[in-house]
Structures are given as structure tokens and as C-alpha cells.
Amino acid sequence: MTHNSWYVNKKIMFTFRVNVVFFRLSWRMGLLSTLKSLFICHLIIGYVFLVSGLLINLLQVCTLPVGLVSKQLARRINIRLGYCIASQVVAVLEWWSGTECTLYTDPKSYPLYGKENAIVLLNHNFEIDFLCGWTFCERFGVLGSSKVLAKQELAYVPVIGWMWYFLEIVFCKRKWEEDRRLVAQSLQNLRDYPENYWFLLFCEGTRFTPEKHQASMQVAESKGLPKLKYHLLPRTKGFWMTVQNLRGTVSAVYDSTLNFRDNETPTMLGVLNGKKYHADLYVRRIPLELIPEEEKECAAWLHKLYQEKDELQGAYEKTGLFPGPKTSPPRQLRTLMNWLFWSCVVLYPLGLMLTHVISSGSALTIIAAVVVSSAASVAVRWMIGQTEIGKGSKYGNREVPPNTNGSS
Ligand SMILES: CC/C=C\C/C=C\C/C=C\C/C=C\C/C=C\C/C=C\CCC(=O)SCCNC(=O)CCNC(=O)[C@H](O)C(C)(C)COP(=O)(O)OP(=O)(O)OC[C@H]1O[C@@H](n2cnc3c(N)ncnc32)[C@H](O)[C@@H]1OP(=O)(O)O
Ligand SMILES: CCCCCCCCCCCCCCCCCC(=O)OC[C@@H](O)COP(=O)(O)O
Numbered sequence: 001m002t003h004n005s006w007y008v009n010k011k012i013m014f015t016f017r018v019n020v021v022f023f024r025l026s027w028r029m030g031l032l033s034t035l036k037s038l039f040i041c042h043l044i045i046g047y048v049f050l051v052s053g054l055l056i057n058l059l060q061v062c063t064l065p066v067g068l069v070s071k072q073l074a075r076r077i078n079i080r081l082g083y084c085i086a087s088q089v090v091a092v093l094e095w096w097s098g099t100e101c102t103l104y105t106d107p108k109s110y111p112l113y114g115k116e117n118a119i120v121l122l123n124h125n126f127e128i129d130f131l132c133g134w135t136f137c138e139r140f141g142v143l144g145s146s147k148v149l150a151k152q153e154l155a156y157v158p159v160i161g162w163m164w165y166f167l168e169i170v171f172c173k174r175k176w177e178e179d180r181r182l183v184a185q186s187l188q189n190l191r192d193y194p195e196n197y198w199f200l201l202f203c204e205g206t207r208f209t210p211e212k213h214q215a216s217m218q219v220a221e222s223k224g225l226p227k228l229k230y231h232l233l234p235r236t237k238g239f240w241m242t243v244q245n246l247r248g249t250v251s252a253v254y255d256s257t258l259n260f261r262d263n264e265t266p267t268m269l270g271v272l273n274g275k276k277y278h279a280d281l282y283v284r285r286i287p288l289e290l291i292p293e294e295e296k297e298c299a300a301w302l303h304k305l306y307q308e309k310d311e312l313q314g315a316y317e318k319t320g321l322f323p324g325p326k327t328s329p330p331r332q333l334r335t336l337m338n339w340l341f342w343s344c345v346v347l348y349p350l351g352l353m354l355t356h357v358i359s360s361g362s363a364l365t366i367i368a369a370v371v372v373s374s375a376a377s378v379a380v381r382w383m384i385g386q387t388e389i390g391k392g393s394k395y396g397n398r399e400v401p402p403n404t405n406g407s408s
Contacts, residue, residue, distance in 0.1 A: 036096065036274025043373070044343075045096070045272065046380035047350070049088050052342035053159030056081050060166040072194045078166040079195055083144035084338060085163050090138045091335040093131055098276045099266075101135055103329060104322040109285035114140030116251040117193075119242055119288075120200045122258060123231055123309065125208035127387045128266045129258055132279045133200055139329040145197040147190065149183070149238050151393070157386055158379070168193070174205060174395055176237055183238070187245035199250070201242060203234035203302060205396060207389045212396040225303055230313035232396060234306045236299035243291050243298060253291060255284040257309055259316050268387045282312060282322040 035041060060081050067074035093099050105113075122133060130148075137143040145167070152171045155161045164171075170186040172179040190197070206212060208231070216233040220226070225233065243253075260266055261278040270277070292298045316322055357369045385391050 033274055042272050042380075043377055044347070045092060047373070047376055048339070048343045048346055049085075050159065050376055050380055051346040051350075052088070053085050053163070055346070056084050057159060057162045060163065063166065072192075075168075075194055079144035081144075082163050082167045084342065085159060086134055086143050086146075087138060087335045087338045088342065089131060090134050090143065091339040093128070093135055093271055094331040095336045095339075097271045097274050099132075099135075099271065099279060100276070101132060101139075101279045101281065101328065102326050103136070104280065104282040104324050104326045106285065107325055109283070110327070112252070112285065113254075113283075114142050114196060117196055117246070117249055118198050118252050118254050118285075119239075119246065119250055120198045120254045120256055121203055121239070121305070122200060122256045123208075123313070124202040124204045124206070125230075126258065126260065126266060127207075127389055128268055128271060128277075130200075130387075131268070131271070132258055132281065133256075135279075135331075136281060136329075137198060138332060138335060142196055142198050145193070145195045146200065147197050148200040149202075149242065151395075153393070154386070157383060160383070170199075172238065180237075180241070183241055184245055187242060190246065191249050193249075198254070199242060199246065201239055203236070203239050203306070204232040205235040205238075206232065207392050208232055209389065209392070209397075215398045216396060226307055228306060228310045230310050230317075231306050234302050236302050239302050240295050240298045243288065244293070247288060247293075250288055252288055253286045255286055255305060255309065257282045257312050257316075257322070259313070259322075261320065268384045272384070280316070280322055280326075282316075282324075 060078055063074045063077050063081075066077065120133070122129060126132075134143060134146065137146040147167070147169055149170050149172055150164065152173045155164065155169075155171050168186065168189060170183055170190075172183055190199070204216075212232055217227050220228065220233045243250075259280050259282075261280065264277050266275075266277045266279075292301050312322065354369070357365045
């Protein structure tokens with residue numbers, strides 16, 4: 001064999017091997033994505049979430065007597081129990097769907113994230129924006145203690161809503177006259193919270209739809225405010241009340257803007273099907289001292305901020321990037337470990353029960369098992385429905401004259 005033909009043979013062999021490796025890899029990846037789309041996998045994930053979640057809710061109820069002895073101890077326990085639930089949903093985003101999250105922020109502010117109390121302002125147009133928020137909370141160590149001003153309806157959602165009761169989440173009916181006293185009281189309660197938290201405010205008050213956008217721009221026009229293209233007109237009362245009640249315990253406002261690469265509109269079902277998204281989050285830290293104290297000035301400040309956010313979104317639409325330095329805080333193994341732990345806790349008894357049901361051969365027991373698992377699957381599907389914009393509320397659908405409300 002001449003040196004030349006030896007060289008050609010070597011090259012062919014190398015190319016062949018590379019192709020085999022590539023084929024195996026893509027076959028495995030194909031297999032993996034098929035696996036991720038299987039209903040049985042979704043059923044298992046949903047079952048683990050639902051059953052372990054209810055179990056954790058029960059443990060939370062048991063912290064009530066602890067609270068009578070030591071309020072701070074009960075709060076710390078609930079932060080950890082809350083983590084066990086929220087972290088499961090985060091694990092599905094990070095490890096199952098493999099969604100990547102990039103943070104665009106000033107490197108000088110970065111070391112403060114997770115080390116101080118903050119009010120987070122976020123745009124509200126994606127079905128999984130809350131989940132991306134949770135992912136960042138996880139990566140900065142404040143997932144269990146994270147807070148939100150949430151609509152009252154979410155308090156009744158099993159597992160998450162019930163967990164929120166013990167985490168002292170602030171609920172509102174989006175009817176100012178009814179809300180103002182209770183919201184102020186709930187915010188005051190957070191003043192001695194024992195661990196660092198981020199308090200999330202979706203100032204737009206509802207998810208973006210073209211109809212809600214049109215209605216809110218009519219309000220903007222009637223108030224002589226500039227029109228926004230990518231946001232609804234922010235509701236200012238909740239923000240003012242939060243700043244007023246948490247001043248002195250919260251250090252900053254994190255003005256955050258979320259977007260997804262390639263114009264993706266991510267969904268919870270997409271995540272469950274293992275679809276990988278790429279989230280970009282721009283965060284600007286604003287010291288709380290810079291926020292005006294007086295209500296009117298505070299409202300004007302917020303309107304100005306949303307005009308700036310709108311410009312930022314416009315720039316993202318053109319360039320596909322946010323400005324400034326970026327970083328990707330790594331996903332943590334602990335979310336996966338937490339999921340595996342709760343899977344073992346609830347799947348082992350399920351396995352035993354199924355073996356018993358099948359070996360019993362009793363038609364009645366088998367039918368009962370099918371009915372229970374169908375009910376669990378319907379319950380999880382209903383919960384996912386809570387995240388879907390198409391099934392959202394009518395709040396903000398039309399311009400509401402002052403002193404009435406559009407909450408329904
Ligand atoms: C480093 C990383 C940084 C960040 C990481 C990011 C995030 C992580 C942080 C934390 C995560 C934590 C938890 C996440 C988990 C889950 C969250 C899930 C979901 C919960 C979300 C919700 O439920 S959103 C809905 C509830 N929340 C809100 O509504 C908040 C905003 N709303 C307000 O503040 C309101 O003011 C209010 C609710 C307090 C009261 O509402 P109400 O409607 O009664 O009164 P308003 O004063 O607002 O309305 C009357 C005024 O509005 C004008 N108007 C009338 N019609 C419209 C219209 N269509 N659009 C706009 N404006 C309208 C009207 O003219 C009145 O004007 P005034 O001049 O009189 O004020
Ligand atoms: C481990 C993974 C298990 C997967 C299956 C379980 C899925 C669980 C999904 C979480 C369920 C409930 C979380 C509620 C968060 C909803 C966030 C939200 O965005 O609410 C909307 C409000 O802001 C405004 O409401 P609208 O006026 O737009 O209407």
C-alpha cells in the first residue's frame with residue numbers, strides 16, 4: 001500500500017467513525033425527544049408533582065402550631081417546604097426541557113442579587129414568565145422565599161396556591177377599594193421576614209393580548225400618556241403601595257424585561273413536551289431611594305419606566321439581543337436531586353399499589369385505579385390551563401371608567 005492510499009483509507013475510516021458517532025448521537029437524541037413527548041412521562045411528572053405537592057401542603061399545615069411557638073421558625077420551615085414544590089417545576093424547565101436562561105445585567109449589581117430584599121418588575125406577556133422568574137430565584141438562592149402580588153383566583157389552585165398561603169404571598173382581587181387595606185396589611189407583615197426575598201410585581205396586572213393592549217392604550221390616550229407598543233399601561237397603585245410599605249426593608253427595584261429567542265412563544269405544555277427555549281432577561285438595579293414617595297410622582301416614575309422598557313423591547317425585536325454584558329448563571333443540580341427525591345417518595349408506594357392491583361385481578365380495583373389516575377391527569381391539565389393566556393381573565397379587556405372595575 002502506498003503512503004497516499006494509506007492516508008486516504010485512514011481518512012475514510014475517520015469520516016466513517018465520525019458519522020457513526022453522529023448517527024448514534026442523533027438517534028439517541030431523537031429517542032430522547034420522543035420519550036419526552038410520551039404521555040406516560042407527562043403522567044409520571046404530573047403525578048409526582050401533584051402527590052408530593054399535596055403531601056408538602058399537609059406538612060405546611062403542620063407548621064401552624066410551630067408558628068404559635070416561633071413565627072420565624074415556622075416561616076423558615078415553610079421556605080424550605082415551598083422550595084420542594086417550586087423547585088420541581090423549575091427542574092422540569094431546566095433539566096427536562098433544557099431551557100437556557102441568559103442574564104443581561106451590570107456586573108456591579110450582580111453580587112447583590114439574592115443578598116438583599118428587592119421588588120422585581122417584570123413584563124407579562126409569556127405563559128411561562130413566572131417560571132423563568134422562579135428559575136432565576138433558584139439560581140440566586142431565593143426560590144423558597146420569593147413573593148408576588150397575585151390575583152386572588154390563584155390562591156385556590158391546589159399545591160401552588162395552597163403553598164402560597166404559607167409563604168405569605170400577597171393576594172389581590174384587582175378591585176382597589178377592596179384590596180387597599182388587605183394588601184397594605186400583607187405587605188406590612190413582610191417587614192420582619194427572616195430571609196431575603198424578591199417581591200414580584202406584574203404592574204400590567206394581566207397578560208398581554210391585542211384586545212387588552214388596545215383598551216389600555218385608550219386609557220393612556222385619555223390620560224395624555226405616550227402609547228406603548230409591547231406593554232399594557234402599568235397599573236400604578238400596587239407598585240406605590242408596595243414601595244411605601246416595604247421602604248426600609250427592601251433595598252432596590254429590579255427592573256426586569258424578559259424575552260425569548262427566535263420569536264418563540266413558550267408554553268407550559270411545550271416545556272412538558274421537552275421543548276427547549278432560550279430566555280433572555282435584562283435586569284437593571286435601581287436603589288429604592290430613587291423612587292419618589294408621593295403617590296402621583298411615584299405613578300409618573302412608573303409610567304416613565306414602562307416607556308423605557310418599551311424602547312428596550314423595540315431594540316430587542318430589531319437586534320435579538322439586550323444591551324450590555326451578559327452571563328448565564330448555571331442551573332443547579334439540587335433541583336434535579338429534589339425532583340428525584342420526591343419521585344422516590346411517591347413512586348415507590350405507587351409501584352407497590354399497582355403490583356397489588358394487577359395481581360389482585362379484581363376488575364373493581366383496576367377500574368378504581370384507572371379512575372384515580374385519570375382524575376390526577378385531569379387535575380394537572382387544569383393547573384397547566386391556569387398558565388394559558390387563552391384561558392386568562394377578562395380583566396383589562398376594555399377601558400374601565402374610574403371607580404368601577406373590570407375584574408372577572
Ligand atoms: C436577577 C434576576 C431578577 C429578576 C428575576 C425575575 C423574577 C423573579 C421574582 C420573583 C418570582 C416570584 C414569584 C413568581 C411566581 C409566580 C407568579 C405568578 C403569577 C401571579 C401574577 C398575577 O396574578 S398578576 C395579577 C395580579 N397582580 C396585579 O394586578 C399587580 C398590578 N396591579 C396593581 O398594582 C393594581 O393597581 C391593583 C391590583 C393593586 C388594583 O387594581 P384595580 O384594577 O382595582 O385598580 P387600578 O388602580 O389599577 O385601576 C384603575 C386605574 O387604572 C386605569 N385603567 C382602567 N382601565 C385600564 C386598562 N384597561 N388598562 C390600564 N389602566 C386602566 C383607570 O383609569 C385607573 O386609573 P387611576 O389613574 O385612577 O389610577
Ligand atoms: C413538575 C412539573 C409539573 C407540571 C405540571 C404542573 C404544572 C403546574 C403549573 C403551575 C400552576 C399554577 C401556577 C400559577 C401561575 C400562573 C401565572 C400567571 O401568569 O397568572 C396570570 C396572572 O398573572 C394574570 O392573569 P390573567 O388576568 O392574565 O388571566
